[in-house]
Amino acid sequence: MARYIGPVCRLCRAENRKLFLKGDRCKSDKCPINKKRLPPGKAPKTRMGKKSEYAVQLREKQALKRNYGLMERQFHNLFDESLRLPGKTGDNLIILLERRLDNVVYRLHFASSRAQARQLVNHGHIAINGKRVDIASSLVKPGDVISVIGQAKKMDSIRHALEEVQKSGVMPWLEVNADEMTGRYVINPQRQDVTDTLDIKEQLVVELYSK
DSSP: OOOOOSOHHHHHHHHTSOOOOSGGGGGSTTOGGGTOOSOSSSSGGGGSSOOOHHHHHHHHHHHHHHHTTOOHHHHHHHHHHHHHSSSOHHHHHHHHHHHBHHHHHHHTTSSSSHHHHHHHHHTTOEEETTEEOOOTTOBOOTTOEEEEOGGGGGOHHHHHHHHHHHHHOOOTTEEEETTTTEEEEOSOOOGGGOOOSTTOOHHHHHHHHTO
């Protein structure tokens, strides 16, 4: 599967906001965007004027897509699925993004970033209801139990990430047992519960894809 392998801090500069793609580093003073806020590329200042309606919508879509670590086709497929569900398309899109296995692993603090969570899943270190799953895009359902399995339970990176549970807990639609390295996806979140998604205006994404 295609994936972005370039410098992730470049993506934050392109969107002129923190996308939190490097975990703890993004929350520290070492984050490069604190010092260098110009977008990447040639003559960046010439591209910082007033943006068209399309440009605003595009940047909102790119920020949301990059925050969850998706490529364009993956993101568009999720949008198409959100259209088929009852309710608001924008709300459905956010909920589908939250239901992805790599995101749930990240939300349970088994990993310090979504990229690290995706790697754990791809390498077969995560199980759903006791069954190993290595597809990061798998959608978790209410009641599913997600667990770290095998030798991965000894990984220092997971233990370090789980320390965050003591500091900030987990999202209200999740439950976690840090000692057992297991968690449960209790219920699908409501849009208003997802409060840390970069203050995204998902309606702009809907308008962009509706053109």
